[in-house]
Amino acid sequence: MYLELVEDDGDRFLRCRECEEQICAVDDDYEDWRDHVPVRESEVADRMVDDFDMWVKRREEEDKAVMLEYYCPGCAVQLHSQTTLDTEKRPLQVDPDFL
Amino acid sequence: MSLKSTDEPSVEDVMNNDERKRLARAWVDSGDFDQVTAEVTQMRNTNITHEMGETLKQTSGSPIITEAQDFSTCILDTDGGIVATGAYLVFHWGAAKKCLEAILEEYDEEDLNPGDGIIINHTNLGMPHKQDNGIVMPVFWEDEIVNWVWSASHIADIGGVSPGSFSPQVTDTFGEGITLPPTKLVKEGVVDEELKKVIQAQSRVPVMAFNDIRCFIGANNVARDRIHETLEENGLVQQKMYGEVSNVLTERAMRKRIEKLPDGTYTSVGWCENDGDRNKTYRIECQVIVEGDEMTIDLTNSDPQAPGPINTGPGAALGCSFTPIMLQLGYDLTLNSGLTEPVNVETREGTVPHVDEHGASGFGHLDAGHELCRLVTESLSEAIQMSEHEDIHDRAQAPYADDWSCETYAGVNQYGDPFAWLDMDGGGMGNGAQTVVDGLEAGGLSTQVGNRVSDIEWKEQSYPVIHLWRRLKENGGGPGKFRGGSGLDKAMTLWDAGSDELVGAFLAARFNLPPRGYGGGVAGSATKLIDYEDTDIKERWERGELPSAPDEFTPGSEHLTESKEAPHVMTDGKVVRHVIASGGGLGDPLTREPRRVAKDVSDGLVSVKAAKNAYGVILDDDGNVDQDATDARRDDIREQRLEEAEYPSN
Numbered sequence: 001m002y003l004e005l006v007e008d009d010g011d012r013f014l015r016c017r018e019c020e021e022q023i024c025a026v027d028d029d030y031e032d033w034r035d036h037v038p039v040r041e042s043e044v045a046d047r048m049v050d051d052f053d054m055w056v057k058r059r060e061e062e063d064k065a066v067m068l069e070y071y072c073p074g075c076a077v078q079l080h081s082q083t084t085l086d087t088e089k090r091p092l093q094v095d096p097d098f099l
Numbered sequence: 100m101s102l103k104s105t106d107e108p109s110v111e112d113v114m115n116n117d118e119r120k121r122l123a124r125a126w127v128d129s130g131d132f133d134q135v136t137a138e139v140t141q142m143r144n145t146n147i148t149h150e151m152g153e154t155l156k157q158t159s160g161s162p163i164i165t166e167a168q169d170f171s172t173c174i175l176d177t178d179g180g181i182v183a184t185g186a187y188l189v190f191h192w193g194a195a196k197k198c199l200e201a202i203l204e205e206y207d208e209e210d211l212n213p214g215d216g217i218i219i220n221h222t223n224l225g226m227p228h229k230q231d232n233g234i235v236m237p238v239f240w241e242d243e244i245v246n247w248v249w250s251a252s253h254i255a256d257i258g259g260v261s262p263g264s265f266s267p268q269v270t271d272t273f274g275e276g277i278t279l280p281p282t283k284l285v286k287e288g289v290v291d292e293e294l295k296k297v298i299q300a301q302s303r304v305p306v307m308a309f310n311d312i313r314c315f316i317g318a319n320n321v322a323r324d325r326i327h328e329t330l331e332e333n334g335l336v337q338q339k340m341y342g343e344v345s346n347v348l349t350e351r352a353m354r355k356r357i358e359k360l361p362d363g364t365y366t367s368v369g370w371c372e373n374d375g376d377r378n379k380t381y382r383i384e385c386q387v388i389v390e391g392d393e394m395t396i397d398l399t400n401s402d403p404q405a406p407g408p409i410n411t412g413p414g415a416a417l418g419c420s421f422t423p424i425m426l427q428l429g430y431d432l433t434l435n436s437g438l439t440e441p442v443n444v445e446t447r448e449g450t451v452p453h454v455d456e457h458g459a460s461g462f463g464h465l466d467a468g469h470e471l472c473r474l475v476t477e478s479l480s481e482a483i484q485m486s487e488h489e490d491i492h493d494r495a496q497a498p499y500a501d502d503w504s505c506e507t508y509a510g511v512n513q514y515g516d517p518f519a520w521l522d523m524d525g526g527g528m529g530n531g532a533q534t535v536v537d538g539l540e541a542g543g544l545s546t547q548v549g550n551r552v553s554d555i556e557w558k559e560q561s562y563p564v565i566h567l568w569r570r571l572k573e574n575g576g577g578p579g580k581f582r583g584g585s586g587l588d589k590a591m592t593l594w595d596a597g598s599d600e601l602v603g604a605f606l607a608a609r610f611n612l613p614p615r616g617y618g619g620g621v622a623g624s625a626t627k628l629i630d631y632e633d634t635d636i637k638e639r640w641e642r643g644e645l646p647s648a649p650d651e652f653t654p655g656s657e658h659l660t661e662s663k664e665a666p667h668v669m670t671d672g673k674v675v676r677h678v679i680a681s682g683g684g685l686g687d688p689l690t691r692e693p694r695r696v697a698k699d700v701s702d703g704l705v706s707v708k709a710a711k712n713a714y715g716v717i718l719d720d721d722g723n724v725d726q727d728a729t730d731a732r733r734d735d736i737r738e739q740r741l742e743e744a745e746y747p748s749n
Contacts, residue, residue: 001484001495001618001686038744044613044622053574053709054624055678057659059611061378067622071744076737078619078687083612085380088368094481096363 002072002079003033012099021074030094037079040069044083063087113339114243116178123343127351132344140333140341141433144183147325148172151250151318152185158314161307162561163253166553167523170252172318174326175199177244180436182342187549188251189425190464192439193418194233195249197225198281202235205281213239216285216316218298220257221278223456225414227464229276230254230264234284234315238323240330245339248322250315254308256509256519258301261604263507263521265461267375267663270406275461277301285316303509303519349437354392356428357441359488364388365478369470371451372611374407375462375663381405381451383467385420385474389482392441396420396475399447407663408461409608410454413446415464416471420444422546423476427483427494462505462663466608469501472545473614476531480617497531497538497583497617497683499545504528504607504626504679508669511597513563520562520603524569527552529576529584529623529681531614538584538682540571540704552587563596564669567636568647572624572678574706577613578713579620579684580691585704586623590649590676592636593669604665609680620684621713628667630658631674649676688714689733693724
């Protein structure tokens, strides 16, 4: 929602819609943007129960439930908040043909 | 009405499915048809399915039908295409299509007569789970089958090891109750009494169970009569051709919307947790592949099926995968087979999204099935957001909570009669936030848009329980610019029971992995069931107190259940609190208008702590927004975010 694909002199890059911070160049892997922004990783229960006063049961098994919060390095808007298992950090992959 | 087209087909043409489709496309291409007749024909068919629904509600004795509207009605074509559906259980269109295919494999037309009715509940052949039973009947006109009609619903108990037939402890389908492959239960209008005895012998509530089956037959008979009236009025050629024209119009509209999505592959991965056997995770990979005006949902790269009953059958996989597409892209289009024509769903037998013949699946469509809904919503929202057509950007949304958590009980009621009961409040979950509005607070499953929670007075009149509270829960909905729907928080205890205890089961899908948010929005909160044992609730009542919150009574002990638990028992003095899952938020919570947060706090939906930590909103002593403090708090959170986060390369 907060990222847009911008083209400038044949170069394509992703930028933040909120502050126009340039995040990264885009070639053929759209998901690369996640390597170029700060991310906060925490256990889902720590974040939701302790910080947000919400409920989720802590996962005690080996495959921990984690929350990954990605922020724009320019304005700190939350680009993405992902709940997943720590064994699979990118459960959402986008591979559009136009890249 | 009359056919406007100059190219008038024959009866043979319209009874040939391929030829009828070809002619309908030609009519639409040329514009040589009457648009009003097409619309009237479609609406008339749809109204027949609504009348079927009313018949079910007026003739069933089960609250699952009369109160919760947990049923489906359809008119189908002879090739399994949906002519019209009542849109109560939307995803049942997949079951109806798959089950009719199984019936057509089993019976030739010469084996069938007017008034025949075929019962089916087989998961591997199309039904979502065995509690869902359907009666499918051919509609004859001049000695030929011209349509099929379908009525189906969840039956309160069809046997198995747990009351209500939700059995988390099973490791195959044989403990989940009777399996009914396509079986002719009604022969030329007469119920087979021998088969009826067999079916009733499996159920803990035999009279209610078979009364439901009779009401399916009744609804189908109503549909048959209405179809006959329509055919008498309009003729077979007009009725079939204009039904097909409506399919073509819907299909073309749907294709135009899919065409607005960028071609590509959008992959979302999720997990089912706890199959009842152990708290292992089962991975589901959902690829949404967009190519031109067609879309494929590929689920074949998912984990092998689980031992426990969380696997879904192919009919539910079809219906659950398609539902978000309908809600996000086809929201205003007619529900007929044209809507589904451009979408293909691929599954592999023996996996979590496609259970084999003997695999357990009693909770499957509510577990793996609705994980599919969440995953398709997530992938589709990405495709929608990447579209260059801004007019569809609003259709992105956070996933629904889609965790229908089941509480079942059996025992003896206040009238001395044995009962088995599925409390339909489990459907009171929050929905995902959308781009312009918060999620519905207790909107139910995405696939079951006609469902309702039951009236409390009616529940207490029918079953030996009394409610302490039922309300929207605090801090449920995922924080976001638009907040996820809250979901329900309710508690009840035993009251005037004819037995010392009620025994049942509890099953929920989401305890560890909450429903995700979207676009910077945070996940919604998960489901939980808490048993407060040996409370002083009766003493408090005697003192005139009416506890309506956990801190208003004293328990001897407190037990948070597992997400799958059986037996789950309600005893005298125990309070069972069921907190139902919430929808994910959409957008960064720091961009939510502070006045909306203040209202959420005032409404009891967000705590002061969550307003401060999740939304960065500070309220004054009167509950009004302190704008300066809020601005400062939000600046602090932004600063804190960048301080506490790290670049992956670090």
